[in-house]
Amino acid sequence: MTERCGHIVSANDLFEGNVVYMKACGAWTKSLEEAAVAADKEAAKELLRIAHRQVDRVVGPYLIAVLNSERAIEPSHIREKLRDTGPSIVPIQSSTTSHKEREGNHVSL
Amino acid sequence: MYRYDEFDTEFVRERVSRFRAQIERRVSGALTEDEFKPLRLQNGLYLQLHAYMLRVAIPYGTLNGAQMRQLAMIAERWDRGFGHFTTRQNIQFNWIKLRDAADILSALADVGMHAIQTSGNCIRNVTADHFSGAARDEIEDPRPTAELLRQWSTDHPEFAFLPRKFKIAVTGSPNDRAVTKAHDIGLRMQRNERGDVGYEVIVGGGLGRTPIVGKVVREFVKKADLLTYVEAILRVYNLFGRRDNKYKARIKILVQETGLDDFRSQVENEFQALKSLNNGAAVDPSERVRIEEYFAPPAYKTIDETDTTFKSALSADSAFREWVERNLSEHRQPEYTIVTVSLKSIGAVPGDASADQMRAVADIAESFAHNEIRISHEQNVVLPHVRKRDLPEIFARLQQAGLAEANVGLISDIIACPGMDYCALATARSIPIAQNIARHFSDPSYAKTIGEMKIKISGCVNACGHHHVGHIGILGLDRGGVENYQITLGGDHTEAMTIGERAGRGFAADEVVPAIQRLIDAYLARRSGPDETFLMAYRRLGAGPFKTALYPDKQPLPKGTQSECASFAGAAG
Numbered sequence: 037m038t039e040r041c042g043h044i045v046s047a048n049d050l051f052e053g054n055v056v057y058m059k060a061c062g063a064w065t066k067s068l069e070e071a072a073v074a075a076d077k078e079a080a081k082e083l084l085r086i087a088h089r090q091v092d093r094v095v096g097p098y099l100i101a102v103l104n105s106e107r108a109i110e111p112s113h114i115r116e117k118l119r120d121t122g123p124s125i126v127p128i129q130s131s132t133t134s135h136k137e138r139e140g141n142h143v144s145l
Numbered sequence: 146m147y148r149y150d151e152f153d154t155e156f157v158r159e160r161v162s163r164f165r166a167q168i169e170r171r172v173s174g175a176l177t178e179d180e181f182k183p184l185r186l187q188n189g190l191y192l193q194l195h196a197y198m199l200r201v202a203i204p205y206g207t208l209n210g211a212q213m214r215q216l217a218m219i220a221e222r223w224d225r226g227f228g229h230f231t232t233r234q235n236i237q238f239n240w241i242k243l244r245d246a247a248d249i250l251s252a253l254a255d256v257g258m259h260a261i262q263t264s265g266n267c268i269r270n271v272t273a274d275h276f277s278g279a280a281r282d283e284i285e286d287p288r289p290t291a292e293l294l295r296q297w298s299t300d301h302p303e304f305a306f307l308p309r310k311f312k313i314a315v316t317g318s319p320n321d322r323a324v325t326k327a328h329d330i331g332l333r334m335q336r337n338e339r340g341d342v343g344y345e346v347i348v349g350g351g352l353g354r355t356p357i358v359g360k361v362v363r364e365f366v367k368k369a370d371l372l373t374y375v376e377a378i379l380r381v382y383n384l385f386g387r388r389d390n391k392y393k394a395r396i397k398i399l400v401q402e403t404g405l406d407d408f409r410s411q412v413e414n415e416f417q418a419l420k421s422l423n424n425g426a427a428v429d430p431s432e433r434v435r436i437e438e439y440f441a442p443p444a445y446k447t448i449d450e451t452d453t454t455f456k457s458a459l460s461a462d463s464a465f466r467e468w469v470e471r472n473l474s475e476h477r478q479p480e481y482t483i484v485t486v487s488l489k490s491i492g493a494v495p496g497d498a499s500a501d502q503m504r505a506v507a508d509i510a511e512s513f514a515h516n517e518i519r520i521s522h523e524q525n526v527v528l529p530h531v532r533k534r535d536l537p538e539i540f541a542r543l544q545q546a547g548l549a550e551a552n553v554g555l556i557s558d559i560i561a562c563p564g565m566d567y568c569a570l571a572t573a574r575s576i577p578i579a580q581n582i583a584r585h586f587s588d589p590s591y592a593k594t595i596g597e598m599k600i601k602i603s604g605c606v607n608a609c610g611h612h613h614v615g616h617i618g619i620l621g622l623d624r625g626g627v628e629n630y631q632i633t634l635g636g637d638h639t640e641a642m643t644i645g646e647r648a649g650r651g652f653a654a655d656e657v658v659p660a661i662q663r664l665i666d667a668y669l670a671r672r673s674g675p676d677e678t679f680l681m682a683y684r685r686l687g688a689g690p691f692k693t694a695l696y697p698d699k700q701p702l703p704k705g706t707q708s709e710c711a712s713f714a715g716a717a718g
Contacts, residue, residue, distance in 0.1 A: 051172070052242050053196035092174045095192055113626045115565060118574075119194050123566035125576050128227045128499045 040112065041104040043080040044071035045087045046119065047094035055119045056094060062086050064094060068120050069108050074099075146207050146517065147292050147439045149257040156300070157254045160261060164188045165247035172243070187267075189260025190246050193569050197241040199249060200263040205273035205291040205315070206234035206520040206527075210507035213518055215256040217503035223249050228503070230488060230496040232560060232611055233312070234272050234520045235263060239567050261299065266307045268298035268379075274316045274323045275521035278440060279483050279529035281475040284334050285342050287317035289437040290371065293428065296436075297372055304379050308386035309394035311379070312351075321640035324522060326350045326359040327614065329396045330378060333640075335365070343367045348378060348408070349400030352608035356644045357397045360405050362412060370420070372428055377415035381408065443515035443530050448480040458537035465540050467589065468551040473536075482533055484514075486526040486543060487550040487558060491587045494576050495561040496524030505546035509539055522611075523560055525553065556598040556665075557583035560611055564604030564621060565628075571604035573621025573628035578602055578657055585658045586665075595665055597678045599638065614638035616680045617664060618645045619657065630657050634664075634691055635683045646688055648695050660695055667694035 045058040056064040057071035065071065074080035080099050087097035100116045102109040111117050118124060149157070164184070171181040185191075189200040201216070208216075216236055220228045223245045224238040231237055241249065253259055262269055271291040278286040294313055298304065304311070316323040317334040325331025331347035344366045350359025366374045382396045385403070400408050458465050474483040486506060489495050498506075506526055510518045513535040519527035526548075531539065543549040552558050559582060562568065564575030579602050586592050601615030605622075612618030618633035629651040636645030652660050665679075667690050672682045683691060 048192055048196075050178075051244055053192060053240075055195060091178055095178050114628060115194070115571075115623075118565055122195060123576075124574060125494055125566055125580070127225065128493060128497045128502070 039104050041102060041109060042073045042075045043083070043099040044068070044073055044102050044109070045083045045097050046071075046100050046116070047087065047097035050093055050095055058083060058087050058097070062090070064090075068102075068111070071102075071109070073102060073109060146209060146288075147204075147436065153257070154254070157257075157259045157261070158251075160188070160259065161247060161250045161254055164250060168243060168247055183265065185246075186264040187261070188246070188250065189263035190241070190243075191264065191569075193239065193567050194565070195567065196239060197243055197246065198567070199238045199241045199246065199260055200231075201236050201238070201253060201258060201260050202263050202270040203234050203236060203258075203520050204295050205271055205277070205288050206275050206522075207273075207288060208518040208520065209516045210511040210518070212256045212258055213503050213507040213510070215252060215258070217500035217507070219249055219252055220500040220503065227497050227499045229494070229563060230498065230520050230524050230526070232522045232524060232562070232609055233270060234275070234522055235270060236520070237563070239563075264310075266309050266311075267305050268294075268301065268307075268311045268313065271295050271298070272312070272314045272323060272328075272522065274318055274321075275519040275523075275527045276322060276474060276483055276529060277317055277519075278442065278517075279476050279481075280318050280320075280322075281477045282318045282320050283477065284319070284336060285317045286440050287315040287323075287332070287334055288440050289433065290332065290334070290344075291315045292436050292439070293372065293433065294375070304383065307379070307383055308388045309391070309396075311382070311396070313375070319640065321642075322521075324611070324614070324638050324642075326640070326642040327352050327356075327611070327638070328359065329382075330375060331359050332371075337365050341367065344371060346374060346378075349397040349405075350642075351395055351397040352611060352613045353395070354392055354606045354608075355395075355397065356608070356613040357401065358642045358644060359397075360400065362400075362405070362409050368433070369428065369430070370416075373419045374412075374416050377412045377419055380415050380419075381411045385411075443517070445478050445481060445530070446532060448532075449534075452534050455533040455536055458540075462537075464544075464549075464551070465537060468540055468549055469536065471551040471555065472553045476530070480533055482531050482536070484528040484531050484536070484539065485521070485553045486528065486548050487552055488525050488548070489552055489558045489583065490547055490550040491552075491557055491583050492580050493583075495559050495579050498526070502546050502548055505542060505548065509542055513539055523558065525558070551589065552592065554597050554599075555592045556586045556595050556600060557592060559583060559600045559602060560615070561602040562604050562610035564602075564610075568604060568609075570607060571621070572606075572623040573604050573630065574654075575602045575604040575610055575619075575621055578619060578621070578630065578654065581658050582661055585662070594675075595669070595679070596675065597680075599636075599680075600661070601636070601638075611638060612636070613644045614642060615645060616678075616683070617661065622651060624651065628654050630654065632657075632660060632664075632695065634688055635680065637680060648688070648692050650696070663694040663697070664691055667691055 060072035101112045170176045191198045229237045271294045273287045273291045311329045313330045314323040314325045314328040315332040327350045333345040346363045347359035348362040514528040515530045559579040561575040561579035565571035599616045601611040602619040603610035603612040614636040620631045631651045632648045633645030637643040
């Protein structure tokens with residue numbers, strides 16, 4: 037059972053380009069589950085305001101809608117699901133691609 | 146092929162060093178993202194869904210072995226071991242870190258490559274027929290023209306801030322493999338009545354939100370006048386192209402709103418004015434000759450008439466025979482051939498190549514193909530000069546590298562943009578749809594029965610996957626947060642370019658393969674014979690039977706009626 041529970045702030049890390057989410061303390065995490073959830077409009081605006089003060093660390097912070105789910109929260113839109121989990125396809129492998137990269141490359145939706 | 150002179154080398158090195166300093170200033174906070182973004186885009190560095198993406202220019206799709214090997218090195222050292230060849234004959238690396246970008250550009254400069262003008266509202270990488278210099282039907286190699294345009298347009302101060310991006314394609318053959326009619330300017334080399342080689346100039350073509358087939362603005366432009374004429378077009382566009390609305394800023398909209406005749410008059414006036422300034426020739430003929438010398442045909446090897454290597458392999462190996470039948474094209478030298486290396490093995494990501502595969506292609510090119518490689522807009526790799534006697538060895542090496550799929554031009558040879566798996570603009574995924582179709586039609590004998598088929602898939606209205614000109618086009622859209630796929634029928638990317646007709650309501654992702662199967666069933670049931678391709682049958686029969694096949698439960702909407710999904714395209718404009 038999923039229901040809309042609010043908004044979180046996401047961006048891309050300036051240096052790595054990775055997808056990141058803002059925690060309650062204003063720090064950034066790669067884990068969506070650790071993101072601060074704003075339950076209403078005002079709280080969401082405040083989160084975004086804090087994020088915009090950190091544009092020396094992240095690029096393009098914005099709000100995404102999240103739902104309550106079995107894994108605490110999850111994005112409501114497929115685009116954000118893909119940003120969270122990575123491409124839904126298995127990329128071609130090179131002989132030098134590490135096992136870790138292969139594991140990290142693929143998450144089924 | 147063209148080799149950088151001292152000026153080129155210094156120019157590219159200078160750009161790398163300037164970008165390195167710009168990155169440092171961004172990291173230190175001296176530049177904001179708003180200030181930095183146009184600078185990184187000018188160097189081909191995008192920020193996509195999951196990471197930075199570097200788009201590297203492959204001018205007119207031509208590479209040598211050392212360059213391909215360097216791309217493999219970059220893929221392994223700074224990416225995840227693979228790269229993605231695009232419909233603009235470029236390569237994209239999907240997992241780049243900002244701090245590595247300058248080092249990567251430096252590594253590209255080591256082999257005479259760069260990422261300049263692969264983004265932004267400037268003249269982009271000039272594309273050309275991927276069989277250029279080798280095709281039997283060619284009037285003249287279009288690459289010297291493309292190189293001339295590249296040199297002229299690189300860092301051209303007047304055209305660095307155009308209303309919108311600007312794409313030029315050149316073909317030297319009457320059979321258009323460069324999709325010239327879908328470009329801002331398309332150049333088709335041809336002879337006039339006196340036998341002189343010049344260009345038919347096509348303007349205002351494009352796909353994207355508003356697909357328009359380019360129109361002939363001048364039937365013949367002399368070689369000596371080419372740059373002057375192209376400059377005249379760009380001046381008119383730069384002056385009158387719309388800057389108030391991004392979606393109406395391409396030259397195709399200007400031509401449409403101005404009317405072709407008026408647009409032509411404006412260009413002619415500008416052309417005459419420029420000619421009087423330039424004394425009628427913008428290019429020193431000796432410079433053209435200098436460029437042409439770089440593209441001289443390779444030293445073809447002498448043929449041993451008694452050599453039976455090729456013929457013996459043909460009769461002994463059925464897999465080889467199938468591959469020869471599908472993946473070769475006629476070369477101007479009778480004992481040579483053009484090999485298309487499919488990057489569409491069944492279930493693979495269209496256009497992706499691993500570092501190992503890139504090195505395998507580089508090795509083959511150096512050993513057997515006069516060190517020449519091309520990238521096609523159909524996201525395949527081409528070896529343009531191959532002796533037929535070397536084909537068995539090349540095939541064996543391609544098999545080892547997982548590159549021997551015998552499917553060129555068949556239903557699994559699908560163009561697909563990166564879609565929502567990577568692209569920040571996408572509204573739906575493209576790659577899994579392509580993979581599912583390829584897997585469904587993986588039986589080689591069935592694919593052969595279906596015959597020539599161009600399926601092209603885009604993950605948004607920007608149409609990087611050329612869906613408008615696919616025999617079957619698939620456009621992925623976002624419908625209330627759910628992926629939905631519109632099908633277009635009857636598109637054609639050749640000199641007879643046709644924009645496909647939207648069939649009707651869209652399909653859920655899992656409905657796409659069954660829908661394609663129904664189209665194929667309708668085609669096979671109604672074709673006049675095996676020689677009538679899907680496109681020929683569609684043209685003869687019209688859309689009716691195919692729409693009925695797609696929507697068996699209801700009558701198709703009358704022509705001109707807005708379909709349920711029309712609002713998507715309508716919004717696209």
